Amino acid sequence: MHRNNYLKELIKPLRMSMYDFSEDEVKKQLYNFFHEEAIIHLSHPFGDLKGPLNFYNESLKPLFISMPDLERRDYIVIAGKTEMDLEWVGCGGFFNGTFIKPFLDIPPTGHLAHMRFHEFYRFKGDKIIEVQALWDIPELMMQSNSWPMAPTLGREWCIPGPATLDGVSDQPYDDHKSNSSVKDIVDMLTSMKKHPSEGGPEVMKMDYYWHPKMNWYGPSGIGSGRGVEGFRNWHQIPFINAMPDRGKYVKDITYHFFGDGDYVAVTGWPNMIQTISHDGWMGIAPVNKKIEMRSLDFWRLENGKIRENWVMVDILDVYHKIGVDVFARLNEFNKAKYMKGY
DSSP: OOHHHHHHHHTHHHHHHHHTTOHHHHHHHHHHHEEEEEEEEEOTTTOEEESHHHHIIIIIHHHHHHOTTOEEEEEEEEEEEOTTOOEEEEEEEEEEEEOOSOBTTBOOOSSEEEEEEEEEEEEETTEEEEEEEEEOHHHHHHHTTOOOSOOOSSBOSOOOOOTTSOSBOOSOOOHHHHHHHHHHHHHHHHHHTTTTTTOSGGGGOHHHHEEEEEEEEOOTTTOBEEHHHHHIIIIIHHHHHHOTTTTSOGGGOOOEEEEETTEEEEEOSSOEEEEEOTTOBTTBOOOOEEEEEOEEEEEEEETTEEEEEEEEEOHHHHHHHTTOOHHHHHHHHTGGGGSTTO
């Protein structure tokens, strides 16, 4: 068995323990697979943790308390080596359950709720030594009608898995195809970064790299778009107008790509640096502050073109870095819900 297929099979008991979520089984699997000194990078407000017990107590346990019938569903599980020979397994999917108790002060709905995740696990031997994970916490806020920030430009919905239903695959690993997919994505991103400093939108060669019926699945707060026009209107144009210096500080960050067949992932913590200026972004005024950003992404290629792109950005961390406390605003926004007699 190819090493990458082995890693995907190795992590399966951990994933399945969260499908039928129980505290004892999840803890058992975390201890089985995590190095005791593993570094866990989580989205805001969790921050960085060390070791499996802290990972469970600080993040998974509060979510389980909020949704006692919690269920994890993975629709992408890929593995590969980066250009630095680091071994990663990337998982994409969502948690769902009946939201009956507050989570991070987000008011419960009493109904079925979902929260998307992108989680990347770095292995050394058979042990996980690092995690980079983003949970779409704003998505949960929106379902409880408690999102206290600007409305989304794109479409908010429960993001689907791959149209081809092959995101979790046990097919033999194809080194040539995987490497070719990574090259396509790196070439695409290189072209994207040429605009606006090196020319107009044509220098990005969108029609060359992207399928005409592409879906771009953005994080809550940005939303999703269909086709090149949907991607440009609801994400790319506002993003570049707000941060035209994006892509200029690549020497100051570290990020890695790995591929698995038609799928490619990028990992880095952080993996973007840019300045919120000019038009501002997501309702944020142009604060003219250079910030680091975290994004964990998956792409699926179809006949040599990108057909689907799953993107997660730590939106809450962006607000935190410019001095906006989204959770304080959430509590103010929902104060009426807790007034006596209301």
